[in-house]
Amino acid sequence: MPVLEPRQLLWPTAAAGLDAQARLRHLAAGALRTSRPLAIWREPGAAHPRLLVARSLEATYTGLPPALDGQAPAGFAFFPFRDSDHNPALFLPADVQFDVARPDAVVVSPAARDLVPALTAWLALPPLPELAWHHGGQPAPPAATEAEYTQLVRTGVAAIKAKEVVKVVSSRAARLPLPPGFDPLVAFAELSARYERAFVSLVSVPGVGTWLGASPEVLAEVTADGQFHTMALAATQPLVPGRLPQDAIWRQKEIEEQALVARYIVSCFKQLRLREYQETGPRTVVAGQLLHLRTDFEVDLKNVPFPSSLGTDMLRLLHPTSAVGGMPKAAALAFLQRYEGYDRAYYSGFLGPVNVGAPGVSRLFVNLRCLQVRTTEAILYAGTGLTVDSDPTREWQETEYKMQTVAAVLAI
Numbered sequence: 001m002p003v004l005e006p007r008q009l010l011w012p013t014a015a016a017g018l019d020a021q022a023r024l025r026h027l028a029a030g031a032l033r034t035s036r037p038l039a040i041w042r043e044p045g046a047a048h049p050r051l052l053v054a055r056s057l058e059a060t061y062t063g064l065p066p067a068l069d070g071q072a073p074a075g076f077a078f079f080p081f082r083d084s085d086h087n088p089a090l091f092l093p094a095d096v097q098f099d100v101a102r103p104d105a106v107v108v109s110p111a112a113r114d115l116v117p118a119l120t121a122w123l124a125l126p127p128l129p130e131l132a133w134h135h136g137g138q139p140a141p142p143a144a145t146e147a148e149y150t151q152l153v154r155t156g157v158a159a160i161k162a163k164e165v166v167k168v169v170s171s172r173a174a175r176l177p178l179p180p181g182f183d184p185l186v187a188f189a190e191l192s193a194r195y196e197r198a199f200v201s202l203v204s205v206p207g208v209g210t211w212l213g214a215s216p217e218v219l220a221e222v223t224a225d226g227q228f229h230t231m232a233l234a235a236t237q238p239l240v241p242g243r244l245p246q247d248a249i250w251r252q253k254e255i256e257e258q259a260l261v262a263r264y265i266v267s268c269f270k271q272l273r274l275r276e277y278q279e280t281g282p283r284t285v286v287a288g289q290l291l292h293l294r295t296d297f298e299v300d301l302k303n304v305p306f307p308s309s310l311g312t313d314m315l316r317l318l319h320p321t322s323a324v325g326g327m328p329k330a331a332a333l334a335f336l337q338r339y340e341g342y343d344r345a346y347y348s349g350f351l352g353p354v355n356v357g358a359p360g361v362s363r364l365f366v367n368l369r370c371l372q373v374r375t376t377e378a379i380l381y382a383g384t385g386l387t388v389d390s391d392p393t394r395e396w397q398e399t400e401y402k403m404q405t406v407a408a409v410l411a412i
């Protein structure tokens with residue numbers, strides 16, 4: 001059997017007046033109209049976004065976290081914090097791809113070649129004035145009041161004191177009305193402009209909903225030059241205007257909280273009997289209006305005995321990391337299940353491209369600083385790592401700061 005190659009569709013002359021952004025919008029409109037899942041993302045430091053459309057919702061259901069090796073299928077992973085029927089683990093196959101950096105062509109995978117006639121016709125049609133974004137089937141989660149959240153923090157601190165957990169990351173949801181005429185693609189562009197170093201994403205899946213975010217946290221990356229990368233990102237303080245990030249002073253609580261996350265990553269390497277890794281940090285990094293402590297871990301895949309499976313194995317061990325769940329993992333997750341009082345859905349799950357653009361290159365991020373777009377409101381999510389010294393009011397304030405990262409695009 002001949003190996004089928006992807007098809008390149010060129011934009012027709014009818015689309016000559018559409019610039020690259022308008023083309024991306026037109027393709028997104030087509031995917032939304034035909035009930036197909038789509039992902040749009042801008043990688044940290046990249047000048048342009050990409051779009052990927054899956055041929056059908058059914059084609060996105062997946063049982064396992066994606067394989068991070070060059071032979072694995074190309075697509076966009078969208079994983080919940082906890083896998084469930086309400087929040088399925090998804091992998092959007094790269095059936096239709098568009099790169100704003102190469103605006104002349106749309107690439108269609110062999111699995112989606114049946115779509116070519118309809119897609120060719122769509123490219124020649126005039127753009128729609130409005131896009132109908134997909135909505136989730138689940139009710140909106142309850143929004144915790146300050147009293148409720150500070151009580152959750154107290155319960156978490158008590159669990160730490162009782163040695164049920166060493167660290168737990170409590171979180172909450174908040175609901176804000178969407179401003180009139182809110183346009184997720186415009187908000188995506190605004191987040192991309194505001195947060196150059198973030199992974200900015202807009203994912204819309206029928207029945208699952210529309211999620212927008214600007215994440216500062218790499219979960220697992222395999223780069224073109226054969227490096228595996230992950231990070232321990234934790235501890236938070238606001239960036240004070242006029243002060244340099246490198247002058248930030250961290251309290252003992254924060255240093256310990258971040259060290260736990262770093263130690264967790266090292267324990268994952270140990271489970272895989274990997275000794276050769278480079279550790280850099282912790283150092284202070286900027287994420288929007290916030291500062292965090294970050295340690296980077298790098299593995300040269302040329303120097304490990306199992307280069308093709310390291311990324312895959314690490315991803316499966318890492319998620320959910322102690323930066324979003326806690327330590328020990330099982331006890332922290334059980335605590336959250338019992339006390340958190342709402343469904344995190346895709347918040348603190350992970351997302352990102354696998355083998356898109358180039359085979360063997362994957363970039364998965366923790367889904368933080370995100371919101372869910374609903375018909376008339378946005379659901380915002382944020383959490384804070386608790387330790388024995390946590391102060392409930394400060395933890396509430398920290399979730400407010402974190403929500404500000406994406407709430408900035410809701411300002412009327």
Ligand SMILES: C=C(O[C@@H]1C=C(C(=O)O)C=C[C@H]1O)C(=O)O
Pocket residue numbers: 169171217233234235236292323324368369381382383384385386402
């Ligand atoms: C849980 C979140 O962030 C995580 C928790 C942090 C903390 O506890 O200080 C900092 C960065 C992230 O790893 C969030 O943004 O919701």
